[in-house]
Amino acid sequence: MTALYKDAQRPVAERVADLLARMTPEEKFAQMHAYWLVLSETGDHRERSDMSDEFAGVAEQTALTERLKLGVGQITRPLGTHIVEAKTGVRAANRLQKMLMEETRLGIPALFHEECLVGLLCKDATLFPSPLNYGSTWDPDLIRQAARCIGAEARATGCHQGLAPVLDVSRDVRWGRTEETFGEDAWLVGVMACAYVEGLQGEKRDLLATLKHYVGHSFSEGARNHAPVHLGFCELNDTFLLPFEMAVKLTNAGSVMPAYHDIDNQPGHSDAFLMTEILRERWGFDGIIVADYGGISLLHQHHGVSHDAAESAALAFNAGLDVELPKDDCARHLAEAVARGLISMQKIDEIVARTLTEKFRLGLFEKPYADEQTIELQSATTRQTAREVATRSLTLLENNGVLPLQGKPRVAVIGPTADDPLALLSGYSFPVHLIISDMLEQTSQVTTPLAALRQTLGEPLVGYAKGCHIIEKRTAGAPVFPGDTSGKPLQQSPVSLDTSLIPEALRVAEESEVIVACVGDLAGLFQSGTVGEGSDTDSLNLPGVQQQLLEALVATGKPVVVVMTGGRPYNLQGLEDKVAALLMAWAPGQEGGWAIADVLTGRAEPQGRLVVSVPKSAGAMPYYYNHKLKSGGTPFAFHFGSRYPFGYGKSWTEFDWHSLTLLTPEVAMDGDIAVSVTLTNVGERSGSEVVQLYVHDKVASMVRPIKELKAFQRVALEPGASATLTFHVPVDMLNFTDRNGNRIVEPGEFELMVGASSGDIHDTVSVTVCGTPRILPQYWQMMSRCEVKKG
Structure with missing residues (x-):
């Protein structure tokens, strides 16, 4: 039986x-x-x-x-x-x-x-x-x-x-x-x-x-x-x-x-x-x-x-x-x-x-x-999806007009991450996570920025020099297992300080019209890399001698487009004002080289927006946009803050924001807040914007952040076109935790801020939530929504 x-x-x-x-x-x-x-x-x-x-x-x-x-x-x-x-x-x-x-x-x-x-x-x-x-x-x-x-x-x-x-x-x-x-x-x-x-x-x-x-x-x-x-x-x-x-x-x-x-x-x-x-x-x-x-x-x-x-x-x-x-x-x-x-x-x-x-x-x-x-791995659909994620995540932080590259200029691709497939991968990618001696043999499906630019612009127009190393030799294992330091020597930084490759990079740069400088970090477990699990840092300067390389390239007087890859943002120590462009690519995966080439040459729009602020320095840490008012200190600390805040990113075009309208001046405890805003593409190219809605609780029984994201919506517009976005935010989402451990919503006045980033607010209105304090039920409303009407 x-x-x-x-x-x-x-x-x-x-x-x-x-x-x-x-x-x-x-x-x-x-x-x-x-x-x-x-x-x-x-x-x-x-x-x-x-x-x-x-x-x-x-x-x-x-x-x-x-x-x-x-x-x-x-x-x-x-x-x-x-x-x-x-x-x-x-x-x-x-x-x-x-x-x-x-x-x-x-x-x-x-x-x-x-x-x-x-x-x-x-x-x-x-x-x-x-x-x-x-x-x-x-x-x-x-x-x-x-x-x-x-x-x-x-x-x-x-x-x-x-x-x-x-x-x-x-x-x-x-x-x-x-x-x-x-x-x-x-x-x-x-x-x-x-x-x-x-x-x-x-x-x-x-x-x-x-x-x-x-x-x-x-x-x-x-x-x-x-x-x-x-x-x-x-x-x-x-x-x-x-x-x-x-x-x-x-x-x-x-x-x-x-x-x-x-x-x-x-x-x-x-x-x-x-x-x-x-x-x-x-x-x-x-x-x-x-x-x-x-x-x-x-x-x-x-x-x-x-x-x-x-x-x-x-x-x-x-x-x-x-x-x-x-x-x-x-x-x-x-x-x-x-x-x-x-x-x-x-x-x-x-x-x-x-x-x-x-x-x-x-x-x-x-x-x-x-x-x-x-078994099907690497299907055309899957590869295309990976490429689309990479392309639509690239975030343009600076651009003096050099991007997108016009025509087919002579380009010098320089930097330790330009032709290293591992530099495009994060720590939980197969080749990186195993920390194996023959990692590079497992990266044949990765297209580097150098390879993609040579394919896009033509190999004769693209010169290359590594410029410096981040880590000269990737080795397996770490001398201490994560967290264990008993009786064992502490890990010494594997980062290279060798500057001997910089002169050759300058020679290649002199033969170009535009320099694409590829810098960043290398993922690796437990200090086998410069970022990743167990690879923490005490500085937000680029690892190794990459800063010296960038300074030498900028000193040539040629436009320098910096493409930064890696698992955290780094500072350029003032070069942000001197480079021609700065593109944040994070760890864009096997299709990342194509994504970078597409954005640099204008085949694709830089649609990414920052989800981590780029702090001024390591001294600003911990830093995040939704901090409390007193987080900056008293007086406000000079080293606190972010040059590129959460939500930030440039496009190929410009938008005009107008007609912010609060559709619900007063709303009940169990209601929805409705607010609309109109965007017009006033530039000469099609493009998209991520419209972000932030909220601030003006007076509460507990200390609240200066602003918190509650809704967002991407809208794509042709030149001259407009769209009206109407956001609906459940009052439930204005909650915070009280001393009894309950999620509660209190009545009162809330500022609604609409902008292109947490630091670029275009307009503000205030809504009044009416009623008595409410403890939220087990299943409360956690999601806002947006309606987009074009024309």
């Missing part, structure tokens, strides 16, 4: 209960962790071993084959762990899955997860632009399409869960993981995250998106990786929890990953208030919570809130965690934790039931294998 849990026609809850009742404690524990394996088509699987074993305090284990007979919750990055052809990797994963289905007592399939923030982390998968590029498009529909493409590649290779998107709100661009964020505005991060989750998961949620890093990871002490976070609940809820709340409630995100740090001395991986009370009980989250890699081990290894791995496991799982990733460093001690009375089997059953629920709901019992014959 077929077991009830194997009957696909039975309700999921019944199947879970039946299977759970059949499982031994050891089989249950196995569902609460992953294995990180290098898989083999022949079934000769082996465990991945590296410095993380030492980091987690891992000892010799029982033979893998014996442990696999108990089953396992997840398999970590089956195709993203090493260089393997997709078909070969899928065959190997299928071989392991077949063993789990047919050679274990209960036949419970594993759930496979991969990284997919900037494309599937897999050989030959499409290398998408960074999340900073995603945000800079100000186009949720485009990001939804990009995530849909990433999800298609993931599904085709057997991935069931993607460890993305990142919902951290940028607060200090010295933080290496700034490149992974959608920007510094909490609501915009939420909007983009919702679009990404919708695209990745699809309507059926048959691929789980993972919201990370829950929560406040980006506001760490000194912008250092894993460092403590100092936040009260009001600010935590208003800024850092908001995107997570939006993604959970609006898109039914399937998974959440807590962060490495502690908040007010409470580590994220043992925070029952955040993982259980807020996430599950208040918000209604029904997915699975997975540990960040090694995060449970940190509870005893670094945070010192437990004595050993068994106690750490009990702390994390009691707090709300469901699955330990990437391995079983602490989960293997669960039997001991139960015996010591640290965790109950009732709690174990509750946790395992959630994992089994997802496996049944995803259909893994019925369709456990991927079809290697249907």
Whole structure:
């Protein structure tokens, strides 16, 4: 007789209960962790071993084959762990899955997860632009399409869960993981995250998106990786929890990953208030919570809130965690934790039931294998989407009229990022994330700016010189695992200070009419690069001797167009006023060279708008546009502020703003605010503008920011054409968190500011919200909308 849990026609809850009742404690524990394996088509699987074993305090284990007979919750990055052809990797994963289905007592399939923030982390998968590029498009529909493409590649290779998107709100661009964020505005991060989750998961949620890093990871002490976070609940809820709340409630995100740090001395991986009370009980989250890699081990290894791995496991799982990733460093001690009375089997059953629920709901019992014959990577549609994201994210910060380049001038392309494919990729791209010695061999699909400009302008018209190095030799690994400094030498900066290549660059520059200077940084984990996870900085000057190179190029008197790529903004130390143009490209991915060439030559419009402010200096940090009035100090600090603020970006044309009209001078507590503005393209070229609506609460019971984004809309207009935009903002969106932890809206006067950026406000009106203070319900209105009427 077929077991009830194997009957696909039975309700999921019944199947879970039946299977759970059949499982031994050891089989249950196995569902609460992953294995990180290098898989083999022949079934000769082996465990991945590296410095993380030492980091987690891992000892010799029982033979893998014996442990696999108990089953396992997840398999970590089956195709993203090493260089393997997709078909070969899928065959190997299928071989392991077949063993789990047919050679274990209960036949419970594993759930496979991969990284997919900037494309599937897999050989030959499409290398998408960074999340900073995603945000800079100000186009949720485009990001939804990009995530849909990433999800298609993931599904085709057997991935069931993607460890993305990142919902951290940028607060200090010295933080290496700034490149992974959608920007510094909490609501915009939420909007983009919702679009990404919708695209990745699809309507059926048959691929789980993972919201990370829950929560406040980006506001760490000194912008250092894993460092403590100092936040009260009001600010935590208003800024850092908001995107997570939006993604959970609006898109039914399937998974959440807590962060490495502690908040007010409470580590994220043992925070029952955040993982259980807020996430599950208040918000209604029904997915699975997975540990960040090694995060449970940190509870005893670094945070010192437990004595050993068994106690750490009990702390994390009691707090709300469901699955330990990437391995079983602490989960293997669960039997001991139960015996010591640290965790109950009732709690174990509750946790395992959630994992089994997802496996049944995803259909893994019925369709456990991927079809290697249907794998499609780098499709024309996917590549085009990656190129469109890159192109529409490029942000023009300066232009004295040299751009777009006219005709076919002689161009000198100079700089360390001009012909380095890795310079276009962020830290979670496959070639960069593995930190392998032959990374460049995995970047054949990347088109550099030099290659694209030579193709566009003609090779005889484009000279090239590297000018300097950022890092002379990329090497694998870091001398210390993230966060661990006990008894080991500190990492010395790998950045090059060699200036010997500058004279040759000047010689090439002298033969040109225009210089395109490509500068920026290189992504790399744990200080193997100048930006990325664990690659934080103490300066916002360009790494190495790139500033000297730029100064020498500007001194030639020829127009210098600076193209900056990377994962954070850098200062040019005053050269901003001397260069002919400055284009921010972030990490635009494999199609980034084409995007840069298209914008420089006028084939495309620079449509990007900043989602992180460019602070005057590192001394302004932490800086973000939606700060409080007193953030600048008293008197206002000379080093505070931003030359290029949030929302800023130039176009090929100019717009006239007029007729700002408040359609609802007074509005009820449960109503919508309506305001309209008219734009006219008064330039000679077609172009687009991102119209941004900001709000300021003039008097409140708690201190409020000077302005906050509440709506935006891109509008494209031909020369002489006009459009009227009408924004509708629910009063719910004027909320903030009170001392009792409630989201409330207070009556009073609110300024509505409409402009082209947070620093370029064209007009302001005031609306009065009438009534008595209101505590928002569980499902409050989180999204504004805009109607566009042209003509």
